[in-house]
Amino acid sequence: MKIVAGMDAGSRKIKAVLYDVHKNEMIAQASCDQGLKQSELARGLLHDLLDSKDLTAADLHYTVATGYGRNAISEANATRTEITCHALGVRALMPEVRTIIDIGGQDSKLIRVDENGKMTDFVMNDRCAAGTGRFLEVVADRLQLPLHAIGSIRSENVAPVTISSMCVVFAETEIVSLMAAGTPAADIAAGVRYAIASRIATMAGRSLDAPIALTGGVALLEGMDHTLAEVLETHVNVPPHPRFTGALGAALLAAKAI
């Protein structure tokens, strides 16, 4: 058994994947909350993950780190950007995909890949949290709902509100006003999902090549793929383990390196 690891140190979560090079498969994955001591958190996560498979650090042949905190992971033999890693991870799971939308905790990315799975271009959001998971956290906090409920909360005749502000801070003010006016939480939550989808569509700028895959923590939000599909006017797929595609891509790079 030849094991490598991929670690994705995102803004909200650190994700780790163990990959069996001989079997060409992901054998374990886990995540933990991001924090001030990134390096220690990552080390602990990797240790626990290895432990869960009765492995030790000595069994690990190579580790590639990605994500905004990639340079803080001392266990890594190499680092690559999360853009490259998401492209590789999605390609392994859904080779037919031509566009990847990754919505993470603090940024969102749109990655274009060609028919060989090679990344040809990408766009990232710029100094604005309006199209990211952070927006959802702010809204969930305001609505006093758990984060996942922003996706699952439903009402019979849901009428998504329009969030017109381009900035999360101002959008929060709008939401406070809507709450004061008695707008149902389901309508606000739906409005927020549309606002995120609109930001992504704006970032895309021009037509997107299908098939499209949605990855990142926000992909786990119920209904987010449907909202994006509606706004982008095309089907949006969510790969298995969408939060781990970056770490998987890093593990694939690690496998290639040995």
Added chain:
Amino acid sequence: MSTLLQKLTLDDWNEQYATLHQQGMKEPFYGGPLCRHVLDGDTRLEKLEFDPSPAALRLWNLLLTEEQRLHTARRQGRHIVGTMKDLGTIPVLAHAFPNILPFYPDGAWWTPCIMEMNDALLHVADRLGIDETFCPVRAMLAAFVTQKHFPIPDLLICSAGAVCDDFSAIVQRLHDMGHPVHWWDIPHRREPAPNEVSVQLPGGCIAPQTQITFVASELKRVADALSELAGTPLDLNQLTATIQRINKVRKRLLSLREKVFLASHSPLPALELHIAEMLSIHFCSDLTETEAVLDDLLAEVDRRINTQQGFTSTDAIRVFWVNPVADLRLMNRLENLGGRLCGTDFMFTHAIDPIPESPPPLEALAQSALADPMVGPTQDRARRILRDARTFAAEALVICRIPGASHCATEGPQLADTIRAELGIPCIEIEVPPIEDALDGSIRTKLEALLETARSNRRDR
């Protein structure tokens, strides 16, 4: 056998300076160790990495002593003229008057970066109502108020019309504060109508003759204002001679760029090339020294090319860079991540193209002014970038946005779309504030991902 040269930190430069001195390095009157500028408040220098040559030291010292030269000129009784917005035209006209020294107050836009905001210029501008929604040239407005930088000019000359609206607002504020401003109008460059007499401008764009005639008449008004200040009429022969002299500077810069962009190893770091290109606009208020600095740089670059020395490996990704960086550290970052410059468009390419020498001098200057990428349609700029990116075999393109610079709002995506469609290379837009430290992770990721994408494309080819 090629040699990879190492850049120096500021501390390294202290040692290098002592060594060069022992070896008999000769310096101009503004020479001295780089570290002395930190004592003047230029603390960003401590975070940069520099070319280790005496030629580069001379370049930096010329840049960082401009204010001293301006104050000296004032004491010597020369008229100081602030030339604004046109980026490269009015300084030519002003240099034709022997007792006028033009400078470029907009240059203060780099001061918040170089001084790491310790100068508080942007805060002063905020209090004057020119807040962060405006281009960082608003630092210039504050420098007029604090009077801790350049001497207050005797006259400001500013273009209006098809140029930056932020700039107009800032200069209107200066006018309200009592600073004399001579405005001149530059129209939006348009395609000539069928059967309309047209002229090819430097750089390849076309403009109707009527627009050139109009701009020449505006420049005549500027010349009259300068004459009044100087107490002497404009000598057209002197202006012709000045144009010829400035063309020599521009040709040196064109040559420097071409050598750097085409060399297998970059023989001049991106940072120093960026600074050197800025000389084309206003010559750091010293035309003679600008010529000498460029000669030294060219000689150093030639020497490095001949001995196969450079700061980047042959494997470095060739990046075309659009627009200047508010934080100079980005130029180091590009190379440290495995990229190199293979082309630039810092918004003043018209100030690097030689001014035509056949037409009457005011008409020639009008042609140069109308070639400004900012006064024409974005597609004209895109065409030029495309041409240069193709010539220099760019593998990736960076469009650098300046926070608050409103003319950039829609231009970036148009440029990127053109380059993507025509060259099929990856493009990114990044917004760089004067101090990028807090955004370093995000900017670094974008640059790194761009280089990874370009490298992946290279493998496929």
